[in-house]
Amino acid sequence: MESSRPFDVVLFGATGFTGGLTAGYLAAHGPAEMRWALVGRNRAKLEAVKERLAASSPEAPAPELIEADAADREALRGVAEATRVVITTVGPYALYGEPLAAACAAAGTDYCDLTGEPEFVDRVWVEHQAEAERSGARLVHCCGFDSIPHDLGAYFTVKQLPEGVPLTVNGYVRSNASFSGGTYHSAINGFGRARQTLSAAKERRAAEPRPAGREVHSAPARVRREEWLGGWSVPLPTIDGAIVRRSAAALDRYGPNFTYGHNMVARHLTTVGAIAAGVGTGFALAQLPPTRKLLLKMKAPGEGPSAEKREKSWFKIVFVGEGGGRRVVTEVKGGDPGYSETSKMLAEAGLCLAFDDLPAKSGQLTTAAAMGDPLLERVQKAGIEFRVVETSETG
Numbered sequence: 001m002e003s004s005r006p007f008d009v010v011l012f013g014a015t016g017f018t019g020g021l022t023a024g025y026l027a028a029h030g031p032a033e034m035r036w037a038l039v040g041r042n043r044a045k046l047e048a049v050k051e052r053l054a055a056s057s058p059e060a061p062a063p064e065l066i067e068a069d070a071a072d073r074e075a076l077r078g079v080a081e082a083t084r085v086v087i088t089t090v091g092p093y094a095l096y097g098e099p100l101a102a103a104c105a106a107a108g109t110d111y112c113d114l115t116g117e118p119e120f121v122d123r124v125w126v127e128h129q130a131e132a133e134r135s136g137a138r139l140v141h142c143c144g145f146d147s148i149p150h151d152l153g154a155y156f157t158v159k160q161l162p163e164g165v166p167l168t169v170n171g172y173v174r175s176n177a178s179f180s181g182g183t184y185h186s187a188i189n190g191f192g193r194a195r196q197t198l199s200a201a202k203e204r205r206a207a208e209p210r211p212a213g214r215e216v217h218s219a220p221a222r223v224r225r226e227e228w229l230g231g232w233s234v235p236l237p238t239i240d241g242a243i244v245r246r247s248a249a250a251l252d253r254y255g256p257n258f259t260y261g262h263n264m265v266a267r268h269l270t271t272v273g274a275i276a277a278g279v280g281t282g283f284a285l286a287q288l289p290p291t292r293k294l295l296l297k298m299k300a301p302g303e304g305p306s307a308e309k310r311e312k313s314w315f316k317i318v319f320v321g322e323g324g325g326r327r328v329v330t331e332v333k334g335g336d337p338g339y340s341e342t343s344k345m346l347a348e349a350g351l352c353l354a355f356d357d358l359p360a361k362s363g364q365l366t367t368a369a370a371m372g373d374p375l376l377e378r379v380q381k382a383g384i385e386f387r388v389v390e391t392s393e394t395g
Contacts, residue, residue: 005081005082005083005084006035006082006083007035007036007037007064007082007083007084008034008035008036008083008084008085008354008355009026009030009034009035009036009037009083009084009085009086009087009350009351009354010036010037010038010039010066010079010082010083010085010086010087011023011026011036011037011038011039011063011087011088011089011350012039012040012070012086012087012088012089012090012100013040013088013089013090014038014039014040014046014049014089015040015042015045015046015048015049016089016090017339018089018114018144018339018342018343018346019089019090019343020049020052021339021340021343022087022089022343022346022347023038023049023053023063024052024053024056024057024343025343025344025347026347026350026351027053027056027057027060027063028056028057028060029347029348029351029382030060030061030347030351031351031355032059032061033061034061034354035061036061036063036064037063037064037065037066037082037083038050038063038064038065038066039065039066039067039068039079040066040067040068041067041068041069041070042067043065043067046065046067047065050062050063050065066079070090070096070097070099070100071096071099072099073099073102073103076099076100076102076103077103077106077107079103080100080103080104080106080107080109081107081109083109084109084110084353084354085109085110085111085112085350085353085354086100086104086109086110086111086112087112087113087346087347087349087350088100088111088112088113089113089114089346091113091114091115091117092117092120092189092190093113093115093117093120094117094119094120094123094189094190094193094196095189097113097115097120097124098120098123098124098127101113101124101128101139102127102128102131104132104137104139105124105128105131105132105135105137105139106131106135107135107137108135108136108137109137110137110138110139110140110353110354111137111138111139111140112140112141112143112346112349112350112353113140113141113142113143113346114142114143114144114145114146114342114346115141115142115146116142116144116146116147116238116239116240117190117239118190118197118200118201118239118242119190119193119196119197119200119201120141121141121142121239121364122197122200122201122203122204123200124139124141124364125204125208125364126200126203126204126207128364129363129364132362132363132364133362133363135362136362137362137363138353138358138361138362138363138365138370139363139364139365140349140353140364140365140366140367140370140371141364142239142240142243142366142367143345143346143349143350143367144341144342144343144345144346145315145337145338145341145342145345146238146239146240146243147239147240147243147244147366147367148345148349148367148375148379149315149317149332149334149337149341149345149384150171150173150240150241150243150244150262150317150332151240151243151244151247151366151367151368152332152367152368152375152376152379152386153171153317153319153330153332153386154169154171154244154247154248154260154319154368155247155251155368155372155376156319156330156332156376156386157169157319157321157328157330158253158254158255158258158321159253160321160326160328160330160388160391161321161322161323161324161326161328162323162324162325162326163253163255164255164256165255165256165323165324166255166256166257166258166259166323167254167255167257167258167259167321167322167323167324168219168258168259168260168261168321168322168323169244169258169259169260169261169319169320169321169322170219170260170261170262170263170319170320171240171241171244171260171261171262171263171317171318171319172226172229172233172263172264172265172317172318172319172320173236173262173263173264173265173315173316173317174229174231174264174265174315174316174317174318175313175314175315175316175337176312176313176314177313177314177315177336177337177338188292189292191287191292192287192289192292194287210249211249211250213256214249214252214254214255214256214257214258215256215257215258216245216248216249216254216258216259216260217245217257217258217259217260218241218245218259218260218261219259219260219261220261221235221261222235223235226265229265229318230265230267231265231266231267231268232265232266232267232268232269232271233263233264233265234263234264234265234266235261235262235263236262236263236264238262240262241260241261241262243366243367244260244262245258245260246366246369247366247367247368247369248260250365250366250368250369251368251369251372255323310335310336310339310340311335311336313335313336313337313338313340314333314334314335314336314337315333315334315335315337315341316331316332316333317331317332317333318330318331318389319331319332322394325393325394325395326391326392326393326394327391327392327393327394328388328390328391328392329388329389329390329391330386330387330388330389331385331386331387331389332384332385332386333384333385334383334384334385335383341384344379344382344383344384345379345382345384348375348378348379348382349367349371349375351378352371352374352375352378353370353371356371356374356375356378357374358370358371358374359372
């Protein structure tokens with residue numbers, strides 16, 4: 001991408017809670033030569049963020065400020081053409097994200113977000129994959145807790161197993177954190193857009209090519225007691241499993257036949273029932289506009305917990321991989337997933353796209369396919385722990 005563009009990185013959404021944390025991380029950890037900008041529709045709020053960054057990271061390069069609305073396609077086109085990488089935290093993405101992704105696809109600008117919305121990801125693939133491939137843009141979704149620790153965790157696990165053989169990996173997620181306001185709004189809006197989500201997935205399945213000579217599968221879904229985990233394993237129908245399987249389809253290292261299962265771990269079966277009931281109730285209420293509106297009022301986007309509360313939050317994902325006569329157990333651990341670690345991972349993904357030597361690929365890509373080892377190294381240095389717990393030979 002031409003270095004004559006005035007910016008290396010621009011960040012949309014810095015005036016929100018997670019966006020503000022992302023801006024703070026970029027200021028504190030971006031390279032001294034980084035040319036960057038904050039983009040939003042409210043100049044006064046952008047100025048306030050800039051002042052806060054100057055106070056917390058006085059040695060950091062000062063960002064420029066650009067006014068642009070998420071719905072203004074002409075303004076977004078200008079921003080995309082002015083930078084090498086766009087980072088955005090502006091969601092729900094199904095409602096507000098498409099114009100910016102479209103602008104990046106057309107301009108050949110690398111793009112990353114922290115969506116966990118399947119409809120948005122599939123719709124961007126259907127509508128903008130060909131253009132991104134033509135322009136050279138890398139469109140990398142799900143660069144927060146959805147789905148970097150899961151995608152790179154499975155990638156890390158596969159690297160411990162033999163090459164060229166069928167592989168099976170199962171992930172088991174545990175956390176004590178609560179949802180962010182943005183995540184809550186994305187979930188409720190997603191529940192209310194079930195028909196559109198299914199339609200986008202169907203269109204993508206019909207058009208997306210399959211890997212030649214290789215197969216990728218989802219593990220059978222079942223609830224079961226896992227004594228070694230100290231709880232119940234329950235299939236987790238988030239976007240993370242699909243992201244891992246897309247990485248497997250894109251990368252030969254996952255073997256000729258790859259299977260992945262994505263699960264949460266609950267200490268008690270009653271917890272599983274309570275979660276299922278809550279999700280079911282939320283889904284039902286989100287189908288009608290009046291009750292959906294009431295649900296959305298319960299938690300405002302941009303809300304977030306105190307630094308003290310975030311300090312006490314954590315996540316852990318255990319992966320079990322098998323293949324070629326070997327079994328490996330790995331672990332990915334970090335702090336508060338919804339805010340602190342998500343902003344860190346998103347920022348590192350943007351910096352990786354802007355400054356690292358990456359494979360020559362384009363189009364919509366997963367984090368493992370687009371960035372792989374360089375991003376894995378970055379998030380490890382940033383404090384996300386990836387480790388091998390045990391290895392053994394199987395019959």
